[in-house]
Structure formats: structure tokens, C-alpha cells
Amino acid sequence: MSKRLKFAVFALWLAVPLAAAAVESNPLVAERWKTRPVVVVVPAPGDALLARVESALRQTATREAFLDREMVLYTVVGGKGRRNGRALSATHTGALLNALQLDPAGPPTFLLIGKDGGIKMTEGPDVDLQAVFAEIDRMPMRRR
Template structure:
């Protein structure tokens, strides 16, 4: 009986683990393998957040050269490349990354493989993100 239960758990647990990631409203699903999403969550438009947005805008060529895509969640409203997302897409994005819209300024880098590569609170300089991406094996392969 325990063997059957164990075998059943081996089949069911992986399905449960991907159920959240497979939420059809999750916009990260369409990015998998194509982009490196950078997700910035901010409860308000504080100075650090504004500075990050300005620096990202000023380094747009570097951002695009790394196949990045910007998601922002400001005051609970989500945006994908400055286009508004539905509240369902916004919540699915937050759920997939285990984030909340009321948390302090938080930046998450998601790799092309869909995994979290970085999660930091507070101000994050774009150069920090670019440096991290440039150290990734997939990025090195892309440059070859």
C-alpha cells in the first residue's frame, strides 16, 4: 500500500508544482525560451523606483541586446513593455514569482528557462542585472 501511495505521489506532485506556472493568465508562459523578463514591483513611485526606470530607459540598447522584457507592477497595476495587463495577468505574474503587489520595491530577473535568477529589494542598477546576465552560460552561447 505504501508503495502505491508513494508511486501516486511521484506522479501527482510534479503536476501540482507546475499548476501555478501553467496558469493560462501568466504572461511569463509566452516569454519562455524567448526573453529574459525583468519584473519590478513597487507599491508606489518612490525615488528609487523612478531612478531605476530612468536608468533602464537610458540603457535600452543594452536591455534589448540581452533579449530582456520589462514587467512593472505599480500600485497593483501590471504592465508588460508599458502595455497594461489585466488584473488576472498581473496576479498570475505575481503568483508565479511568489510576489505581492504591496511589498517594498523588488526586482526579479527571470531567465529564458523560466527560472528566477535574481530577486533583490530596493534600488538595483541596470548594470548589475546586465552583468549577471552576461555571466549566464546561455548568454555566452548566444554571443558565440
């Protein structure tokens, strides 16, 4: 076997566990088929998108609608991640951002992820949670 081929095989052997580790550290993998994650990524704590979502979820009816649809909230604020208010490790936060190809310093972003793990909706600061709920209610899994 040539040195180049040996090196290529060795590099592939090293890369497979690293890729698998990146997938395993993505917290969305554990949510698949169980919940509908909402991911809010904003560069700073005072961002209007984050304030809008948090304010809406403080309202009882909105919070109940959120829970009824089996949703969970992931936030990444200034690069620090949380799931339903509980801190995520830097590894999990990085894997989440990498999987969704989001920049923590980029524009404020709201994503709805389906139970199948696919991105169902992408919004900005003007997101309307009632429209998000309506979108979920049109989904085949929700209709069942």
C-alpha cells in the first residue's frame, strides 16, 4: 500500500469518530421524534427577537399552546446556549449552531424544527408565535 493511500485511510479512520461525536453532541438529535424544538439565536441579551419570544411565553395561553404542541425552547444568546432555561455545555451549543449553520454573532434568527429534525420555519425579529402554532397545526404528525 502506498504512503498516500495509508495516510488517506488513516485520516478517514480518524474523521469518522469525530463526525460521529459531532452528531452525538448535537442536542437536537435527542429531540428527534419526541419534540418540536424552537431555536432562537441572538447576538446579545437585549435583542428584540428574544424579548418577543420570552414575553409571549410568559402569557399562560401561549405557554400552554407551546407545551401542547410538544415544543421546547433552545436559546443561544451571545454564544451561550440554553434548553428551556437550563444551560447547555459549550460543546452542545457549538454542535447545535454547526448543525443549523448559524453564527451566534449573526442576525437574530428564529427556527422551528419538526419532530423529524428538519427546519420547518425560519423567521427574524418579527416572528408571530400564533403563526408558528398555525404552521404546526397543519403538519401531518400534529393532525394525527
